[in-house]
Amino acid sequence: MQWAVIFKKEMVEYARNVKWIWVPMVFLLFGIMDQITTYYLPKILESVGGMPEGAELNIPIPDPPAALYMSISEFNMLGVMVIALISMGLIAGELKSGVYELVLSKPVKYSNYITAKWAGLSLLVLSSVFLGYLGGWYYVNILYGELAFSTFIVSFLIYTMYILFFITISVFVNTLVKNPGLVLFLSIALLIAITIITRIFGHILSWSPGHLSSYVNEYLHTGTMTGDMWATMATTLAIIVLLLFTAVTILKNKEL
Amino acid sequence: MSLIEVKNLSKSFDGEDVVKGITFELTPGKCVALLGPNGAGKTTTLRMLAGFSKPTNGTITFDEQSLSSDIRNYIGYLPQFPVFHNWMSGKEFLIYVGQLSHLSKSEADSRADELLDRVGLTDAKKQRIGKYSGGMKQRLGIAQAMMNRPKLIMLDEPVSALDPIGRREVLNLMREIKKDATILFSTHILNDAEEISDELLLLHHGELVEQGSLDELGNLYDSGKIILAFQDNIPADMEEKLNKLSHITDIEFKKQSIEFISSDVIASRAEILQLAVQNDWPLTKFEIAKTTLEDLFMKVVNQ
Structure with a gap:
């Protein structure tokens, strides 16, 4: 009941400040731009000219899985920035502005407060990522060749874990520091750190969430879920739960 | 409760x-x-x-x-x-x-x-x-x-x-x-x-x-403070006269008024009003001040 009240308030807020419009639009753009530009670039260069006489353009056209993965690459670079941007004030903003004094002086359970906000943000971001990824898949089918819808869906589900993981990091950092700018920086820094550590110690950390996007790539090409993929998803889920739990504990004991 | x-x-x-x-x-x-x-x-x-x-x-x-x-x-x-x-x-x-x-x-x-x-x-x-x-x-x-x-x-x-x-x-x-x-x-x-x-x-x-x-x-803080205000300047012999009275302490001269503390407000009132009549003091005000919150506040804060 109380959880639903907070969740609904988040949804209304995202509607009023038009996040429900611009976030999906931005992700749609990220999702389709590479497929379109890669496909049309040779034609554009040809018609614009400026190429030396006799030079031949030989840009390899990627196969459908690689073409779809271009969307994921964009999400990993630019999408993550956008996610960090919209989540940086989720809790820290309320703590900083002072709205929390009115909200948290009511008998609000801290676990409701954090998880409802987390769920609201996740719904917004995942819907947007799905829309962008769907757009990417659409153009892959038109321009690069057929790719099964089921493959698209399963790869999205794997990637969902990665997005949720990043959202959770950001929510967690939100309870650590009050400054939204610092939240932005720390969330991205943490994600980069995890990615680098996973890359260096990949052979030991085979279940690190840092592998998730390469697993998306692997799955797109092979079409099979490996044991490592399942294990990594389970590990990620466990880390998400743990981070949320820690965030609740931190906020509960925080000197506000 | x-x-x-x-x-x-x-x-x-x-x-x-x-x-x-x-x-x-x-x-x-x-x-x-x-x-x-x-x-x-x-x-x-x-x-x-x-x-x-x-x-x-x-x-x-x-x-x-x-x-x-x-x-x-x-x-x-x-x-x-x-x-x-x-x-x-x-x-x-x-x-x-x-x-x-x-x-x-x-x-x-x-x-x-x-x-x-x-x-x-x-x-x-x-x-x-x-x-x-x-x-x-x-x-x-x-x-x-x-x-x-x-x-x-x-x-x-x-x-x-x-x-x-x-x-x-x-x-x-x-x-x-x-x-x-x-x-x-x-x-x-x-x-x-x-x-x-x-x-x-x-x-x-x-x-x-x-x-x-x-x-x-x-x-608790009733001070027994008495305030006298005068029409023009305070008569020159005031201090001397007041000092002769018992009960009175902490005399404080201001521009047109005097404030002091009396340990027996009733007795002081009789004495002072008598003096005022005898000496024809140009009194405009005789006040037994009630302790205001401000007095209380200042008193407590300055302690």
Whole structure:
């Protein structure tokens, strides 16, 4: 009941400040731009000219899985920035502005407060990522060749874990520091750190969430879920739960 | 029976003691002013009662706490600078905090209408809070503190930032609320405390230096102060004449008046009025001063 009240308030807020419009639009753009530009670039260069006489353009056209993965690459670079941007004030903003004094002086359970906000943000971001990824898949089918819808869906589900993981990091950092700018920086820094550590110690950390996007790539090409993929998803889920739990504990004991 | 019992409450930030072991009780139905100069620890005390700040030491006990461990069920809190979700309308915000306090949607709706009417915001209830004036926000703040029908309403400097009209509105509102709940409000403005509070808690440098009703405190500090004012300048032989009288101490000369303390006000009155007639003093005023809150405040603060 109380959880639903907070969740609904988040949804209304995202509607009023038009996040429900611009976030999906931005992700749609990220999702389709590479497929379109890669496909049309040779034609554009040809018609614009400026190429030396006799030079031949030989840009390899990627196969459908690689073409779809271009969307994921964009999400990993630019999408993550956008996610960090919209989540940086989720809790820290309320703590900083002072709205929390009115909200948290009511008998609000801290676990409701954090998880409802987390769920609201996740719904917004995942819907947007799905829309962008769907757009990417659409153009892959038109321009690069057929790719099964089921493959698209399963790869999205794997990637969902990665997005949720990043959202959770950001929510967690939100309870650590009050400054939204610092939240932005720390969330991205943490994600980069995890990615680098996973890359260096990949052979030991085979279940690190840092592998998730390469697993998306692997799955797109092979079409099979490996044991490592399942294990990594389970590990990620466990880390998400743990981070949320820690965030609740931190906020509960925080000197506000 | 007391509504809330505070025992030996203290708080330090980074080794600095902001509140130093204060003990008090609040009686149900009273309006209590937490009075003190800036930096006395008023806000910190209220924030501890509201649960935002953990006491370094001491206990806070609600008499009904046995019902539930969350004291926030019984309190309404208005911070000094309330910040709302500015994108919401006044009514939406009240319904939101009402539902957070476990009211059903329809209960919250009717309670919101009732309170909006009471704080005079019915006409503005559909307006975005971002467009409200300072006084309107303060009144909405009081309404939100009352949504869950709290036993104790805590208001942090509710009128200090308002213009005279806004201040009057809020004070009248507080007088109204007194019928339903115990009020604890902080202020550094003596008039406000004097005007609506039944009891005072005088806080200074984190210590509770005095507490009691206004009358009790007045008697306690009844100074026996007498003020004489003169039409022109003070007659030259005044000091000499006054010094001859017994009971009189602490003579203080001002431009056109003299203030002094008498240990026996009745006797001094007879003597001085007699002297005034005999010497034809150009008196314009003879006053046995009642201790004002300001005197009390200054006395306590300067100790």
